Amino acid sequence: MAYSVAPLDRLCEQFERLPGIGKKTARRLAYYVITRPDDMAGKFSDALLSAKAKIKYCSVCQNLTDGEVCSLCSAADRDRSVICVVEDAQDVMAFERTREFKGLYHVLHGAISPLDGIGPDQLKLRELMARLSDGTVKEIIVATNPTVEGEATASYISRLVKAMGIKVTRLAYGIPVGGDLEYADEVTLSRALEGRKEL
Amino acid sequence: MAYSVAPLDRLCEQFERLPGIGKKTARRLAYYVITRPDDMAGKFSDALLSAKAKIKYCSVCQNLTDGEVCSLCSAADRDRSVICVVEDAQDVMAFERTREFKGLYHVLHGAISPLDGIGPDQLKLRELMARLSDGTVKEIIVATNPTVEGEATASYISRLVKAMGIKVTRLAYGIPVGGDLEYADEVTLSRALEGRKEL
Numbered sequence: 368m369a370y371s372v373a374p375l376d377r378l379c380e381q382f383e384r385l386p387g388i389g390k391k392t393a394r395r396l397a398y399y400v401i402t403r404p405d406d407m408a409g410k411f412s413d414a415l416l417s418a419k420a421k422i423k424y425c426s427v428c429q430n431l432t433d434g435e436v437c438s439l440c441s442a443a444d445r446d447r448s449v450i451c452v453v454e455d456a457q458d459v460m461a462f463e464r465t466r467e468f469k470g471l472y473h474v475l476h477g478a479i480s481p482l483d484g485i486g487p488d489q490l491k492l493r494e495l496m497a498r499l500s501d502g503t504v505k506e507i508i509v510a511t512n513p514t515v516e517g518e519a520t521a522s523y524i525s526r527l528v529k530a531m532g533i534k535v536t537r538l539a540y541g542i543p544v545g546g547d548l549e550y551a552d553e554v555t556l557s558r559a560l561e562g563r564k565e566l
Numbered sequence: 567m568a569y570s571v572a573p574l575d576r577l578c579e580q581f582e583r584l585p586g587i588g589k590k591t592a593r594r595l596a597y598y599v600i601t602r603p604d605d606m607a608g609k610f611s612d613a614l615l616s617a618k619a620k621i622k623y624c625s626v627c628q629n630l631t632d633g634e635v636c637s638l639c640s641a642a643d644r645d646r647s648v649i650c651v652v653e654d655a656q657d658v659m660a661f662e663r664t665r666e667f668k669g670l671y672h673v674l675h676g677a678i679s680p681l682d683g684i685g686p687d688q689l690k691l692r693e694l695m696a697r698l699s700d701g702t703v704k705e706i707i708v709a710t711n712p713t714v715e716g717e718a719t720a721s722y723i724s725r726l727v728k729a730m731g732i733k734v735t736r737l738a739y740g741i742p743v744g745g746d747l748e749y750a751d752e753v754t755l756s757r758a759l760e761g762r763k764e765l
Contacts, residue, residue, distance in 0.1 A: 372631055372632050372636075374619075375632075378614060378616075380613070381606075381609060386595070386598055388595075395586075396584050396585070396587075397617070398655055399585055400614065400617075401617055401621055402675070406618070407580075407583065408615065409618060411580045411614050412610075412611040414580045415599065415607045415611040415614070416607065417573050417577075418596070418599075418607065419600060419605070419611075422571060431597070431600065432571055433573050437571075456601070457594065457597050
């Protein structure tokens with residue numbers, strides 16, 4: 368293209384690296400940030416740097432936190448005998464939104480994926496094992512994603528944890544609430560059938 | 567929600583201010599930027615600050631540029647007798663992509679919208695008028711958006727420019743190429759009928 372402005376192009380590139388943001392959207396967002404009258408670019412940049420500087424992994428559960436130990440791990444009212452193992456910090460938020468789970472979490476920061484070069488060593492598994500040594504934990508709920516990578520990770524964890532004599536469970540598979548049976552894929556439907564419960 | 571991390575929430579807020587980005591997407595993007603291993607937050611922040619610092623309005627056409635005069639206004643091969651007036655800098659990109667228009671541009675940075683408190687004085691109209699004084703410009707193509715605000719702006723500009731004895735044209739209305747007649751709204755269709763051409 369004949370017309371381009373280098374600093375703007377560089378900003379577009381950063382926006383384009385975000386998941387789900389294409390070339391056109393990136394350009395629109397970059398223009399938006401730059402042309403806002405209230406120094407949005409400055410505020411945005413501050414928020415990025417401050418988040419990057421202050422946010423680290425909780426030394427216990429590896430969730431994102433701005434302290435040494437996250438507010439969930441340090442809360443007095445959580446059940447310390449159950450740990451829900453998830454792939455990402457966002458999954459913790461999803462569980463917290465249910466207001467059902469009262470145990471603790473462990474964030475793996477990924478899933479085993481040999482194609483992407485991610486093996487067990489790249490995940491926060493050592494940190495999970497360390498938490499199991501003192502006998503407080505009675506159950507591990509493996510809540511990795513229902514994908515090939517999530518399944519591989521689940522069975523890997525299951526083997527390790529069972530060897531320590533701790534109960535391992537996996538989230539139930541089935542049809543999503545509010546969904547339409549017609550649109551359920553066959554794998555989900557067979558799993559729902561398999562896991563059927565007496566009424 | 568029980569669980570929140572202040573610096574992360576502030577970053578989410580900034581993402582949420584972007585057009586078309588909702589609460590959930592903002593959270594996903596914020597997590598993404600923060601958890602990238604290659605200091606994406608730092609690079610993003612640099613790109614924002616550098617764009618903000620270097621990009622200003624072209625002193626001639628008010629388009630975004632990192633110089634004093636933008637590359638379009640300073641190009642030797644553009645037709646200086648035609649100015650295409652647009653609302654935003656992004657519209658310039660859209661015209662440049664057509665590779666059809668060889669004239670110059672003028673970016674208004676908005677459209678007249680009394681409800682939003684935007685009158686003619688908030689737009690780069692004075693700068694447009696200044697460009698018309700030396701008699702070089704023979705035609706003004708008003709390419710504001712086909713919205714109420716865009717129309718109001720177009721008729722305002724038309725009155726001013728015609729008074730100076732300069733030709734004013736407006737983009738053709740009609741059915742979009744590749745569109746389906748069935749889905750064209752009635753206003754567009756009547757305009758397309760009105761503007762029909764002999765084959």
